[in-house]
Amino acid sequence: MIPQEIIRRKRDGNELDAADIRSFIAALAAGRLSEGQIGAFAMAVWFKGMSRAEIVALTLAMADSGDRLQWADIDRPIADKHSTGGVGDNVSLMLAPIAAACGLAVPMISGRGLGHTGGTLDKLESIPGYRITPDADLFHKVVKEAGCAIIGQTGTLAPADGRLYAVRDVTATVDSIPLITASILSKKLAAGLETLVLDVKVGNGAFMADRGQAEILAQSLVEVANGAGVKTSALITDMNQPLADSAGNAVEMRNCLDFLAGRKRDTRLDIVVLAFAAEMLVKSGIAASPDEAEGMARQALSSGKAAEVFARMVSMLGGPSDLIENPDRHLARAPVEKPVPAARSGWLAACDARGIGVSVIDLGGGRRHPSDRIDHRVGFSELLPLGTRVTAGEPIALVHAADEAAAERAAAALAMHYRITDDKPETTPVIAGLV
Structure with missing residues (x-):
């Protein structure tokens, strides 16, 4: 198995057979592939997709790359x-x-x-x-x-x-x-x-x-x-x-x-x-x-x-x-907690949830690189839900940060992630469907 050939074939939009997928995943599990090769394979799949047969083969190969757990002595549904x-x-x-x-x-x-x-x-x-x-x-x-x-x-x-x-x-x-x-x-x-x-x-x-x-x-x-x-x-x-x-x-x-x-x-x-x-x-x-x-x-x-x-x-x-x-005896708290004031009076009509997640990373609560250490203390709490009526200056969330400068940046960013309108927004069901 030549990894770059498998990457090339997927990059070119060809369907990989199960044996090639198993070989590639076995090499990945054994540490015989570089991060560059793994990233190239992932990017090729991202661009070209996979057939249902390829996805099944990839899933089974990854599941079989290690142990399978057994629960025969447990009499409850698993x-x-x-x-x-x-x-x-x-x-x-x-x-x-x-x-x-x-x-x-x-x-x-x-x-x-x-x-x-x-x-x-x-x-x-x-x-x-x-x-x-x-x-x-x-x-x-x-x-x-x-x-x-x-x-x-x-x-x-x-x-x-x-x-x-x-x-x-x-x-x-x-x-x-x-x-x-x-x-x-x-x-x-x-x-x-x-x-x-x-x-x-x-x-x-x-x-x-x-x-x-x-x-x-x-x-x-x-x-x-x-x-x-x-x-x-x-x-x-x-x-x-x-x-x-x-x-x-x-x-x-x-x-x-x-x-x-x-x-x-x-x-x-x-x-x-x-x-x-x-x-x-x-x-x-x-x-x-x-x-x-x-x-x-x-x-x-x-x-x-x-x-x-x-x-x-x-x-x-x-x-x-x-x-x-x-x-509170066991969970560490961030040294700085800062309220985020509403920019104006009105209804919280929409927010950029992805932006809020990125703001947590910016505070140190997530990773930009696999080896990054996380500051578990930081983030946001007391986030008001969409559809809430607020007055200017009223807190819409509380920032938890490692220092004052980080808290200021996060508060400003969070305020920008919310849209406040004069009219009450329609509510969206949290459960949208069943498959």
Whole structure:
């Protein structure tokens, strides 16, 4: 196998056969390809696309590049959810313990931030001591005893995807349907899932800004996953504004803890979390209908059972046992917190969600290069939702920054990301469709 020949053939728009794809991915996993070759392959795929057969071959090759997990000793349905990435999207952090509290086993393999979107692992790393890459035995033990475990890819689980994932982030090839499909599903197939629910984002803060493209991606994911034997469906959700009222790492973790503890509810976030919980429970056969499933999820929250599951998961993976009760004891705060005043009176009518995500990166809360260190403290909180009436000078968000200069820049940038009008805007449903 000559890597540059495979790259050339894809660059020229030819269809690669499964054997060539397997050889290329095996070389990638073994460390025999340079970052330049990986980036060139990703860019060729971005420009020329892949057939459904190529996507299946790529997904299976990446899943087979390492170990496949087995759950024969767990008598619960093995289920998971994955998001294509958004801003202020911390759904997984609440959803996994809710689903586990309702009777599912959730081995959730998550990723870091890609481009302007936040990463579940980056948020979890704001928890002192939390092990995002436990060994296989501990991962299995936590799933079995706590009901869920949210971790990152280990060196033996879809290792080819781990390297390709990092290169995509810095080569402007994140928003490729074949690469997104293979990246997501290779990890899910390797995790030994029985059912999967996908959150495909659409809007100016999503990789798929166009509804038609989001539907194509959702269809690709669902068809490839079901074809590989994992019962899968997808919800298409709105990402024209941050999903939660926070965007960052520690600030989103606080949002999660307050949600699980019942200290707050965020309307859009609440709708999405419960919708995905219901879809997971129905898809896995735990509940007979979406209404029954949603009732189970609400009960798991109100009873405190979901919070107990999350606390046990965190403790078993090395984090503090009292994180939910005492988040400020363990989550670092940025030294500068600055309100962002509304530029004028009126209605918050629209925002640039992608721009907000980029502003988090500018604060130090994301990466420009794979080796960049993240400042988990920084970001935005108390973001007002679209459709809110504001008066001039009223805070529309709170900036968390490492210093005063960074806070000033971020506040100015955030204000520019919002459009305020005299007329009340129409509201957009947060759940746009089901595939």
